[in-house]
Amino acid sequence: STRLLTKHQLKNYQNIAKNYQEGRTIVDCYPAHIQVVLDYKCNLNCSHCFQFVGRNSTRDYGLQIMHMPDFTEFLQHADTLDIIGGEATLLKSYSYIMDLVQYIPNLQMSLTTNGHFLEKKVVPHIERFQNLIVSVDGITPETYAKMRPSPSGKYDFGNLCSELEKLKIAKRDKNIFTSMTFVVCEKNYREMIDFVYFAAQYEFNQINIV
Numbered sequence: 001s002t003r004l005l006t007k008h009q010l011k012n013y014q015n016i017a018k019n020y021q022e023g024r025t026i027v028d029c030y031p032a033h034i035q036v037v038l039d040y041k042c043n044l045n046c047s048h049c050f051q052f053v054g055r056n057s058t059r060d061y062g063l064q065i066m067h068m069p070d071f072t073e074f075l076q077h078a079d080t081l082d083i084i085g086g087e088a089t090l091l092k093s094y095s096y097i098m099d100l101v102q103y104i105p106n107l108q109m110s111l112t113t114n115g116h117f118l119e120k121k122v123v124p125h126i127e128r129f130q131n132l133i134v135s136v137d138g139i140t141p142e143t144y145a146k147m148r149p150s151p152s153g154k155y156d157f158g159n160l161c162s163e164l165e166k167l168k169i170a171k172r173d174k175n176i177f178t179s180m181t182f183v184v185c186e187k188n189y190r191e192m193i194d195f196v197y198f199a200a201q202y203e204f205n206q207i208n209i210v
Contacts, residue, residue, distance in 0.1 A: 038062030062093025
């Protein structure tokens with residue numbers, strides 16, 4: 001559907017075009033797309049994850065970003081905001097940013113998550129997101145445990161499926177595009193075909209095989 005830009009967004013796109021046409025390397029415009037890595041904290045211990053530094057940190061570096069004096073100004077001029085982690089939904093900064101964007105309704109939003117906190121942290125904001133990416137990497141309990149081990153033992157394949165079912169119900173008739181990601185390696189490549197059916201079972205719009 002057609003979406004009207006705010007005056008801030010329209011002016012910023014005009015400035016972006018002007019900077020491009022003039023070939024500037026130092027620009028005087030805001031970014032149209034903002035990707036925020038809130039922190040690397042995570043509830044899983046995936047061996048193939050490259051964002052492992054600070055995975056068990058008790059600090060929330062995203063709060064430093066949220067409290068930057070010009071962060072809200074950047075969001076007001078941006079078209080899209082992409083939130084990633086670690087597992088972003090674990091963080092206080094995630095809750096902070098979800099409160100903040102209530103006042104910027106025209107900002108398009110995307111979230112990447114491992115799917116274990118969908119009911120509590122994503123479903124309440126389901127109408128705020130346009131894109132949701134859930135990383136899975138295994139569609140049997142055994143393979144999932146190898147690919148995405150949970151140090152606490154709480155966040156296993158059964159918990160994931162329960163959360164995905166709640167998301168499936170919540171997103172019906174909502175304007176949200178969902179995709180499921182599968183990182184292929186020797187531990188899970190035999191499940192690639194069944195992964196397609198697994199994503200369809202939970203009514204995902206797209207699969208991403210990496």
